[in-house]
Amino acid sequence: MNMAKRSLTRDIETTLFALPAVILVSLMIYLPFLLSGYYSLTEWNGIDKEPVFIGLANFKRLFTGGDSFISSLVFTMKFTVLSMILVNVAAIALAVALVKKLRSANVLRSLFFIPYIISMTIVGFIWKFIFSQGFDNLYELTQLGFFDLSWLGDPNLAFYSVVFVGSWQSVGFYMVLYIAGLQSIPGEIMEAALVEGAGAWTKFFRITLPLLGSSITTCVLLSLINSLKVFDIILALTKGGPGGATYSVTLDIYREAFQNNNYGFGSAKSLMFFVLVLLLTQIVLRGFSRKEVEL
Amino acid sequence: MMKKQRTGIIILETLMILVGIFFIYPVFLMFMNSFKTFGEVVSNVIALPKSLEIANYITVIEKMNYPRLFLNNLVITSIGIFGIVLFSSTAAYILDRRRSKYTRFMYVLIITPMLIPFQTIMITLLKTMSSLGLSGSVWGLGIQYWGFGIPMATFIFFNFMRTIPKDIDESALIDGASTIRTFFSIILPLLKTVTVTVIVLNVMWIWNDFLLPLLMVNRSPDTKTLVLSAYTFVGQFNTQWHYAMTAMVLAVLPSIIFFILLQRYIVEGVVAGAVKG
Amino acid sequence: MKKSLAVILSLIMTAFMLTGCGGKKEAEQSADAGGEKAASIYMFVSSPEYADAIGELIKEYKKVKPNVTVNYETTQNDYPTLLKAKLNSGECPDIFSSTSGKEIGVYLDYSADLASQPLAAAMTDPVKAVMMSGSEVHGLAIKGNFFGIVYNKEILAEAGINSFPQTFDELESACEAIQTAGYQPFTSGFAEWWVFKHVFQHFMYAAQPDDVEGLVNDFIAGKVQIKDYPALYNDFFRFIDLVVKYGDRKPLESDLSTEIAGLGTKKVAMVAGQGAWIEADVLKIDPTVQIGFDGYPVNSDPSVCKVIAGSDQALRIYKDSAVLPEVLDFVNWWYTSDYGKSWFSDVAGVIPPVNGSKTPDFEIIKQGNAHVEAEGAGTLGVVYSTDSFHQAFGEIMQSYVAGVLTKDAACADIEKKWVELEGK
Numbered sequence: 002m003n004m005a006k007r008s009l010t011r012d013i014e015t016t017l018f019a020l021p022a023v024i025l026v027s028l029m030i031y032l033p034f035l036l037s038g039y040y041s042l043t044e045w046n047g048i049d050k051e052p053v054f055i056g057l058a059n060f061k062r063l064f065t066g067g068d069s070f071i072s073s074l075v076f077t078m079k080f081t082v083l084s085m086i087l088v089n090v091a092a093i094a095l096a097v098a099l100v101k102k103l104r105s106a107n108v109l110r111s112l113f114f115i116p117y118i119i120s121m122t123i124v125g126f127i128w129k130f131i132f133s134q135g136f137d138n139l140y141e142l143t144q145l146g147f148f149d150l151s152w153l154g155d156p157n158l159a160f161y162s163v164v165f166v167g168s169w170q171s172v173g174f175y176m177v178l179y180i181a182g183l184q185s186i187p188g189e190i191m192e193a194a195l196v197e198g199a200g201a202w203t204k205f206f207r208i209t210l211p212l213l214g215s216s217i218t219t220c221v222l223l224s225l226i227n228s229l230k231v232f233d234i235i236l237a238l239t240k241g242g243p244g245g246a247t248y249s250v251t252l253d254i255y256r257e258a259f260q261n262n263n264y265g266f267g268s269a270k271s272l273m274f275f276v277l278v279l280l281l282t283q284i285v286l287r288g289f290s291r292k293e294v295e296l
Numbered sequence: 297m298m299k300k301q302r303t304g305i306i307i308l309e310t311l312m313i314l315v316g317i318f319f320i321y322p323v324f325l326m327f328m329n330s331f332k333t334f335g336e337v338v339s340n341v342i343a344l345p346k347s348l349e350i351a352n353y354i355t356v357i358e359k360m361n362y363p364r365l366f367l368n369n370l371v372i373t374s375i376g377i378f379g380i381v382l383f384s385s386t387a388a389y390i391l392d393r394r395r396s397k398y399t400r401f402m403y404v405l406i407i408t409p410m411l412i413p414f415q416t417i418m419i420t421l422l423k424t425m426s427s428l429g430l431s432g433s434v435w436g437l438g439i440q441y442w443g444f445g446i447p448m449a450t451f452i453f454f455n456f457m458r459t460i461p462k463d464i465d466e467s468a469l470i471d472g473a474s475t476i477r478t479f480f481s482i483i484l485p486l487l488k489t490v491t492v493t494v495i496v497l498n499v500m501w502i503w504n505d506f507l508l509p510l511l512m513v514n515r516s517p518d519t520k521t522l523v524l525s526a527y528t529f530v531g532q533f534n535t536q537w538h539y540a541m542t543a544m545v546l547a548v549l550p551s552i553i554f555f556i557l558l559q560r561y562i563v564e565g566v567v568a569g570a571v572k573g
Numbered sequence: 574m575k576k577s578l579a580v581i582l583s584l585i586m587t588a589f590m591l592t593g594c595g596g597k598k599e600a601e602q603s604a605d606a607g608g609e610k611a612a613s614i615y616m617f618v619s620s621p622e623y624a625d626a627i628g629e630l631i632k633e634y635k636k637v638k639p640n641v642t643v644n645y646e647t648t649q650n651d652y653p654t655l656l657k658a659k660l661n662s663g664e665c666p667d668i669f670s671s672t673s674g675k676e677i678g679v680y681l682d683y684s685a686d687l688a689s690q691p692l693a694a695a696m697t698d699p700v701k702a703v704m705m706s707g708s709e710v711h712g713l714a715i716k717g718n719f720f721g722i723v724y725n726k727e728i729l730a731e732a733g734i735n736s737f738p739q740t741f742d743e744l745e746s747a748c749e750a751i752q753t754a755g756y757q758p759f760t761s762g763f764a765e766w767w768v769f770k771h772v773f774q775h776f777m778y779a780a781q782p783d784d785v786e787g788l789v790n791d792f793i794a795g796k797v798q799i800k801d802y803p804a805l806y807n808d809f810f811r812f813i814d815l816v817v818k819y820g821d822r823k824p825l826e827s828d829l830s831t832e833i834a835g836l837g838t839k840k841v842a843m844v845a846g847q848g849a850w851i852e853a854d855v856l857k858i859d860p861t862v863q864i865g866f867d868g869y870p871v872n873s874d875p876s877v878c879k880v881i882a883g884s885d886q887a888l889r890i891y892k893d894s895a896v897l898p899e900v901l902d903f904v905n906w907w908y909t910s911d912y913g914k915s916w917f918s919d920v921a922g923v924i925p926p927v928n929g930s931k932t933p934d935f936e937i938i939k940q941g942n943a944h945v946e947a948e949g950a951g952t953l954g955v956v957y958s959t960d961s962f963h964q965a966f967g968e969i970m971q972s973y974v975a976g977v978l979t980k981d982a983a984c985a986d987i988e989k990k991w992v993e994l995e996g997k
Contacts (some may be wrong), residue, residue: 011394015390015398018387018390019386019387019399021384021387022406023387023402023406026443026446028445029425029440030409030417031409031419032418032424034412034417036424037417038422040621046679047419047661049684053335054831062499079571080522081557098308099312101308102307103305103309103312105309109312109313111556114555115320115555116375118504119323119551119552120505120506121504121506122506122527126498126544127544128322130325130329130537131325131341133826133831135342137341137343138343139342142425149953151823151826152826153823154764154826154975155975177563188356230414232414233507242764242927243763243764243971243972244968244971244978245972245977246972248612250413251413251415254415257652258418258657260653262679262994264657271413271416274416275411279411282411334857338834338837338838338858339838419657419662423661423662423663426663427662432664444778510655511658514648514655516646517645517646528621537830564739
C-alpha cells in the first residue's frame with residue numbers, strides 16, 4: 002500500500018519534472034512537424050486557402066527520380082564528407098600545435114575560435130565580399146592565378162568555396178574540443194613514449210590518436226549533424242548558385258516550398274531528409290564505439 | 297637535444313602565428329572596410345583606410361536604430377537562456393535518476409528534434425506560434441527558443457548528470473528533503489560547469505540566429521534583431537559596401553566582446569559539455 | 574570576472590525595463606489619440622531600394638491622418654518566403670507585393686478588387702493592363718519601369734561609336750572597338766537570376782512581336798520549342814555568348830553591385846539586364862557619368878531593337894483586412910493627392926504610374942520616353958511567367974554560361990520548367 006502510493010507520487014514527480022520540456026518540445030517542434038507531415042500528402046502551393054489531398058503521390062514523384070532532390074542530396078553528401086574530414090583534420094592539427102608550450106598559444110586559441118561566434122549569415126557575407134571584391138584586388142597586387150579563379154562563379158570551385166567557408170567558421174570549435182581531449186591524456190604516457198624513443202609521427206599515430214577516441218567520436222558526430230543541415234552559409238554566399246551547383250538538401254526544400262510554390266512536395270522532401278539524417282547518424286554512431294556518446 | 301627542441305618550438309610558433317594571421321584576416325578586413333569611405337571601398341578593398349571614417353558608424357547606428365535592436369537581442373537571449381536551462385536541467389535530472397522505460401521514452405522524445413531540420417517545419421511553425429500568440433513579439437520569440445534549445449541542452453545535461461554519483465542526492469532524499477529541494481540546493485550547484493556550457497552555446501546560437509527571427513519578428517523595426525537588421529541592411533544597401541560592412545561589424549561586435557570578457561568560461565564550458573559528457 | 578558578470582546582468586535588467594516601457598507607451602498613445610478611430614496599417618513589400626522614399630510618404634501621410642500609423646517593412650531576397658509564411662499564419666499584411674501579370678492570379682484569394690477606387694482611374698493604362706484579372710484591378714504599382722541596355726556615352730564616343738548599335742553585327746564590332754579603346758565592353762550581372770529574365774524578354778519580343786503572351790502560353794502548354802524561334806535559339810544565346818566574351822572576368826560572380834560599380838567607375842561601357850532603377854546608384858559613385866539608354870540589338874533587324882516599358886511589380890491590398898477602408902484611403906491618397914502624385918518624380922525618382930504627373934529628371938527615363946515616342950516599345954514579357962519559373966530559368970542559364978549545360982540541353986530544361994512550374 003505504502004509502496005504503491007510512494008511509487009505513484011514518484012511517477013507524478015517524474016512527470017512534473019520532465020513535463021515542461023516535453024510540452025515545449027511538442028508544441029514548438031512536433032506539432033508543426035506533424036502538420037508538415039499532413040501537407041506532404043497534399044498538393045498545395047502555400048498560398049491557396051485549401052490544400053488538395055493527393056495521398057502518396059508526392060513520395061512517388063520523389064522516388065521516380067529526375068528531380069533536383071537527388072542532385073542536392075549528392076551535393077550534401079559530398080559536402081558533409083569533405084567538411085567532416087577537413088574540419089576534423091585541421092582541428093586536430095591545430096590542437097596538437099596549440100597544446101605545445103607556445104607563448105602565443107592562448108591568443109591563438111581565441112583567434113581560431115572567433116569565427117565560430119560570428120553569425121553564419123554574416124560569415125557568408127564577409128566571404129562573399131572577399132571572394133568577389135577582395136580577390137580582384139589581391140590579384141592586381143600579386144598577379145597570382147589563384148586569385149583570378151572564379152571561386153563563387155565556377156560550379157566546381159563554388160563547391161570547394163562553400164566547404165572551405167563552412168570549415169573556416171567551425172574549425173575553432175572542434176579545435177577547443179580536441180585541445181581538451183589532448184590535455185586529459187596523462188603526461189606519463191607521453192613521457193614513456195619519449196623514453197622509448199618513439200618518433201613524433203609514431204607517437205602521434207600510435208598513442209595520441211587512439212587516446213583521443215572519445216573526442217573524435219563527439220566531433221565527428223557533431224560535424225556530421227551540422228554539415229547535413231548546412232543552410233545559412235550557402236544562402237548568404239551563393240544562394241545555391243551558380244546554376245544550382247551548390248544546392249544543399251535544406252536549400253532545395255526551401256526552394257521547392259517557397260520558390261516553386263510546391264509546399265506539399267517540399268514537405269515530402271523534408272520528411273525524407275529527416276529519415277535520412279536519422280539513419281546516417283545511427284550508422285555513424287554504430288561505426289564508432291557506443292561508449293562515449295549515447296543518443 | 298634541448299636546443300633542437302627549442303628551435304622546433306620557435307619554428308612552430310612562427311608558423312602558427314602566420315596561420316593565425318591568415319585565418320583571421322577576413323574578420324580584420326571587415327573591420328577595416330567599415331572605416332573607409334565609399335570611394336575607398338570601391339577602388340581598393342585590401343588597402344588600409346586613409347582615415348578612420350566614424351561617419352559610417354554614426355549613420356548606420358541611427359538608421360538601424362541600434363540601441364533598440366541591441367536591447368531586443370538581450371531580452372530575447374536572456375528569456376531563451378532562462379527557460380532552456382531551467383527546463384532542461386530538471387528534465388535531465390529526473391530522467392537520469394529514475395531510469396525506466398517511461399523515462400527512456402521521454403528522453404528520446406525530448407532529444408530527437410535535434411535531428412529535425414528547421415526548414416521542415418518553417419511554415420507550419422509560424423502558423424502554430426501565431427495561434428499561441430507567440431509570434432511578432434520579442435518575448436514570444438524568447439519563449440520559442442525554449443522549445444528549440446531544450447533538446448540539445450537536455451542531451452548535454454543528461455550526459456553530465458551520469459558523472460554525479462547517485463549517493464549524493466539519495467542521502468539527501470533519505471534525510472527527508474523533497475526532490476525539488478534536493479535538485480535546487482544540491483544538484484544544481486554541482487551542475488555549474490555544464491550549465492555554463494549550455495548558456496554559452498545557447499547565447500551564441502540565439503544571439504546570432506537568423507531564420508527564426510526572420511519569420512517571427514521581422515514585422516516591425518521595434519522587434520528586429522541585430523543579425524536580421526544587418527541582413528536587411530546588406531540587401532538594401534547592396535552597392536554601398538561601406539555601410540554594409542559597418543552594419544555587420546555592429547552586429548558581430550557584441551558577441552566578440554562577450555567572448556573576450558568571458559573567454560575562460562566559454563572555452564571551459566564548451567569542453568565540459570561536449571567531452572566530459 | 575565577477576565584475577563583467579555583474580555588468581551583463583545589469584544590462585539585461587535595463588533591457589527588460591526599457592523594452593517593457595516602450596511597449597506600454599505605444600499602447601497609451603494609440604488609446605489617447607481619440608477623435609477619429611486610430612488604425613494601423615501593416616505594409617510588407619519588396620523593393621527595399623525605395624525604403625527611404627516610402628518612409629517619406631508615410632511621414633507625410635501622418636500629417637494628413639494623424640490617427641493612422643503605417644508600419645512599413647521591406648526585404649529583398651526572401652520576400653516570397655516570408656509572405657507565404659505570413660499568409661498561412663493568418664497574419665496577412667494589409668499591403669503586400671507580387672509581380673504583376675501572371676502572379677496577379679496567384680494571390681487572388683487574398684487581394685481586393687480596386688476597379689471602383691479613385692486610384693484605378695488615376696493609373697496609366699499600360700500599368701493598369703498588367704494589374705487586371707478579368708475586368709478587376711488587383712494591384713497598383715510603385716513605379717513604371719524601363720528595361721534596356723544602359724551604357725556610358727563617353728566610352729562609346731571614345732571608341733568612335735556615335736550612335737548606339739541597332740543590329741547584332743554592329744554591336745559585335747562596337748564591342749571590338751571598345752575593347753581596343755581600353756575599356757571593358759560589357760558587364761553581365763549573371764550572378765543574379767533576374768538579369769536573365771530581363772534580357773530574355775527583349776528576345777521574346779523579337780520572336781513574336783505581336784503576341785508575346787500567346788507565345789509564353791504556347792511554351793507553358795508545351796506546344797512549341799525554343800528551336801522553332803531563331804530569335805531565341807540563335808540570337809538570345811549568341812547575345813549571352815557575346816556578353817560572356819566581352820564581359821567580366823568572372824561572369825557568374827558579377828551581380829547588381831558589380832554592374833553598378835563598373836558603370837559608375839567608368840571602367841565598363843555597357844550594362845546587361847538592368848534598367849531605370851540603377852541610375853541613382855551609378856550617379857552616387859560618380860555624378861559625371863554620361864548615361865545612355867537603348868534597346869537590345871537582337872539580330873539584323875533594327876526594328877526589334879527596342880526598350881521595354883511597364884510595371885513589373887504590383888502592390889496588393891488584402892481584401893479581408895480589418896482596416897480595409899483606412900488602407901484604401903491611404904493608397905487613394907497616394908495616387909490622387911498632389912503630394913502623392915509629385916512623390917513619384919520628386920521623392921522616389923521613378924516613372925510615375927499615374928496620369929498627369931511630371932517625369933523625373935533621370936537620363937534613362939528621358940531617353941526611354943524619347944525612344945518610345947519615336948519607335949514604340951517592346952512588350953513587357955516578364956509578366957507572363959511567374960518568378961518561380963524565372964528563378965529556374967536563371968539557374969539554367971547560369972549552368973549554360975558555366976559550360977555545364979550545352980545549348981540544346983539548356984533549351985530542353987527551360988521548356989521542361991515552363992510546363993512543370995506554370996502549367997497548373
